[in-house]
Amino acid sequence: MRARLLAAAAVLSFACGACVLVFGMDPLTERAADGGPDEAPLPDAADESREEAGACVVDRIALPDRPTTSPKTEDGSLSFFLFSSLDLGINPADGRPGFDLDRHETVDLADNGCALFAGGDPNETLRRAGDTDGGVDNTTYEMLQLLRYFVRAFDPERINARLDWGYYGVVLGVARWNGTPNDDDVLVQVIPTNGYWEAPSDGGALFWNREARPLDFDAGDKLMPDMRFLSGTAGSTLTSAAGWINDGKLVARFNRLTVPVRSSVDDLRPFDLKMADAWLAATIVDGVDGGVATLRDGTVAGRIHASSFLSQASLVYDDQSGAFLCARVTGETSEYLCNARDIRSSHCDDDRNLPCDALSFGARFEATAIPKDAIGPHRARLDSDYVEKGQTPPSQRCPDLDAALECP
Numbered sequence: 001m002r003a004r005l006l007a008a009a010a011v012l013s014f015a016c017g018a019c020v021l022v023f024g025m026d027p028l029t030e031r032a033a034d035g036g037p038d039e040a041p042l043p044d045a046a047d048e049s050r051e052e053a054g055a056c057v058v059d060r061i062a063l064p065d066r067p068t069t070s071p072k073t074e075d076g077s078l079s080f081f082l083f084s085s086l087d088l089g090i091n092p093a094d095g096r097p098g099f100d101l102d103r104h105e106t107v108d109l110a111d112n113g114c115a116l117f118a119g120g121d122p123n124e125t126l127r128r129a130g131d132t133d134g135g136v137d138n139t140t141y142e143m144l145q146l147l148r149y150f151v152r153a154f155d156p157e158r159i160n161a162r163l164d165w166g167y168y169g170v171v172l173g174v175a176r177w178n179g180t181p182n183d184d185d186v187l188v189q190v191i192p193t194n195g196y197w198e199a200p201s202d203g204g205a206l207f208w209n210r211e212a213r214p215l216d217f218d219a220g221d222k223l224m225p226d227m228r229f230l231s232g233t234a235g236s237t238l239t240s241a242a243g244w245i246n247d248g249k250l251v252a253r254f255n256r257l258t259v260p261v262r263s264s265v266d267d268l269r270p271f272d273l274k275m276a277d278a279w280l281a282a283t284i285v286d287g288v289d290g291g292v293a294t295l296r297d298g299t300v301a302g303r304i305h306a307s308s309f310l311s312q313a314s315l316v317y318d319d320q321s322g323a324f325l326c327a328r329v330t331g332e333t334s335e336y337l338c339n340a341r342d343i344r345s346s347h348c349d350d351d352r353n354l355p356c357d358a359l360s361f362g363a364r365f366e367a368t369a370i371p372k373d374a375i376g377p378h379r380a381r382l383d384s385d386y387v388e389k390g391q392t393p394p395s396q397r398c399p400d401l402d403a404a405l406e407c408p
Contacts, residue, residue: 098362
């Protein structure tokens with residue numbers, strides 16, 4: 001199974017030529033901006049010097065800063081890590097994962113980076129949108145803990161199970177790394193996968209197996225990167241604006257970051273967690289005695305605009321009721337979600353007393369090093385895929401939902 005290959009794989013390091021092949025760019029001279037053409041623009045923060053010179057400066061959160069010095073290499077290396085777990089709140093006793101994104105420990109309604117919902121019960125608003133654990137911002141955690149009991153698609157344990165089966169995945173590509181515990185400039189790309197390719201027993205061409213069984217690297221399966229995020233020949237649009245490694249701790253910040261997840265229900269469509277001002281951090285653990293390098297104690301967090309969450313939720317299939325949520329999210333669900341907004345969708349709007357328009361998000365993850373040849377060609381999810389599995393394509397799911405899903 002997949003674990004046996006990963007247990008034998010080693011981190012692969014490539015020179016500049018491989019960086020051009022995989023990232024579609026010169027790793028020494030370019031920093032690609034993340035976010036596709038349909039995303040609303042954010043202030044340009046793809047370069048630290050431009051960032052400091054501009055009017056909107058990214059405030060550091062409680063993560064290791066860049067190391068003051070680090071060994072230099074001419075080209076650096078390229079390594080790949082595949083998420084082996086994604087925890088959106090599997091065990092409530094573990095507390096909320098995430099970071100203090102707005103640099104406020106909100107324990108009352110007045111102390112927040114934006115204006116919280118002013119109606120209803122103040123204690124209830126604070127319970128939904130307030131911070132815990134030293135200021136951790138993650139109001140989507142509260143949402144999922146509620147929604148998981150009504151719609152199985154939101155169950156964090158089942159979402160993680162789909163990741164384990166390979167029905168979706170997240171690959172982190174770390175480029176420009178000098179291979180030491182300290183590097184003041186690395187490039188991190190997120191490569192979502194929407195399934196895997198199966199290798200036929202006769203040695204023919206790879207094919208999509210329509211999720212007939214769990215992913216099995218030993219059988220020759222390869223990850224299938226999501227075509228929606230392809231940049232250039234093989235790169236990803238989800239590219240860090242800044243990244244470094246300090247004492248073995250990887251830190252990366254993204255202007256835009258999407259993590260598409262799959263629920264346990266038999267639905268090919270992913271739920272896109274579209275974040276702005278996202279941060280990712282994890283501890284790099286070297287392989288021991290020929291073992292595999294891993295990323296441990298990982299956290300990814302960011303800001304999800306309320307309308308994006310509502311739009312994604314409307315297309316979710318509820319296998320308990322046998323219907324898509326569609327307009328049902330505009331009733332009590334949208335009211336609950338809108339009243340739980342706890343952050344601005346752009347860090348540039350923090351501390352300006354503007355109404356909160358987004359939900360903070362956080363998740364834990366672990367990742368394991370994989371070789372480059374475990375990643376196959378990109379592929380788009382086609383309407384015919386849904387039809388062949390007896391499902392309705394997303395474009396046809398909510399024909400009567402004409403109004404934009406927005407909070408008042």
